[in-house]
Amino acid sequence: MPNNNNGYPSGLSAWTTVVILMVAYVLSFIDRQILNLLVEPIRRDLVISDTQMSLLMGLSFALFYTICGIPLGRLADTRSRRGLIAIGVLFWSAATAACGMAKLYWQFLICRIGVGVGEAALSPAAYSLIADSFPPERRATAISVYSMGVYLGSGIAFLLGGLVIKFASAQGDLVLPVLGEVRPWQLIFLILGAAGVLFTLLMLAVREPVRRGVGAGVAVPLAEVGRYIRSNRRTVLCHNFGFAGLAFAGYGSAAWIPSFFIRTYGWDAGQVGIVYGSIVAVFGCLGIVCGGRLADLLVKRGHSDANMRVGLIAALGALPLVVLFPLMGSAFWAALLLAPTVFFLSMPFGVAPAAIQEIMPNSMRGQASAIYLFVITLIGLGIGPTAVALVTDFVFADDKALRYSLLIVTTLAVLASVVLLRMSLQPYRESLLRLQQWNPGSVADNPPARLKPA
Secondary structure, three states, X not given: OEOOOOOOOXXXXXXXXXXXXXXXXXXXXXXXXXHHHOHHHHHHHHOOOHHHHHHHHHHHHHHHHHHHHHHHHHHHHHOOHHHHHHHHHHHHHHHHHHHOOOOOHHHHHHHHHHHHHHHOOHHHXXXXXXXXXXXXXXXXXXXXXXXXXXXXXXXXXXXXHHHHHHHHHHHOOEEEOOOEEEOHHHHXXXXXXXXXXXXXXXXXXXOOOOOOOOOOOOOXXXXXXXXXXXXXXXXXXXXXXXXXXXXXXXXXXXXXXXHHHHHHHOOOHHHHHHHHHHHHXXXXXXXXXXXXXXXXXXXXXXXXXXXXXXHHHHHHHHHHXXXXXXXXXXXXXHHHHHHHHHXXXXXXXXXXXXXXXXXXXXXXXXXXHHHHHHHHHHHHHHHHHHHHHXXXXXXXXXXXXXXXXHHHHHHHHHHHHHHXXXXXXXXXXXXXXXXXXXXXXXXXXXXXXXXXXX
């Protein structure tokens, strides 16, 4: 039975699509986040610094992820979204396996670039598929369930890494056919690459929904996309950079929290992986789903800017927590405060892409999503981990001062998000009205009359 009388796919078909896409997102985040727990063995084997390691964790991946995301987002608006995702999964899985065979720093760097290029195909196409599978009042929840992959993947990465490190401490290096002797961290990348290749078979169960909404089925020139985004520039800038601040805090802290526990409290990597991985998987998923449910509830109560409001609530909730958890005198209290910190920092990342779907014509959704991902990934993943490392290496020049680097970087980022997301509410409501007035080839240069707060 369809979801409603507007011809959306059946509930079973729609949620099957969401679950399969979420599994793809889980795999992608395991591939990109597993490095965060493997800092010490990789640094030792490749003989590199914190700053060089941060380039592997962040910038090398993020730079090409963001650059390739925009043309791939345009393909998502005009070609088979299912096929685009399947090709992307195969590409990043091969690059992940290649990471496990890297012997030198530059080889690892190139492989990480390959992971970024492949993963750039996923989310713009996935957001578009989900937006065409659910009516607006259920869309934020559906995209939030898909976005749970961020936290399931990150949590599994830490748990998997922690368990493998514990196993490896007893077993030592392994000898594999053809490849010869491999380190435990290299084995993880080889296994993940193989899992990704097998996953592509699941994409056969995804069905392309009919494109719907304003602009559905309209081939829009790139210049028209640019004009429409410029006409909504206040909304787009406040939205993208507001959520990028939270991504900066999230990625910057996630990259170094395992090392923070190891250096500050004397934990071993296996212990950190199990504890922090559990926190991320449980509280990250709770936060992102609660954010989506709260947004859908606010929509039903008449708040057209609900997605942006949830982002602001999340930033305000995270602010005191990012100040407190690095200063705790014991690992127990730091871990305890991390749970609500992860909850609030995860809340916005289902509603943020949902907000983009609501203000863009159907034929521009993939491209607008790619621009959003460009900004939050380049700033969050590309700069966040490196910013923490730079403060540690060049401001304090002391590995033990990592807690203060985390505090400074994450607090400033969350403060910036509070300001920008508060500024975004009125422009966002204006963009919703502008969408209803849009016709292909005619983008209003003047904003609509200002709306009263919802």
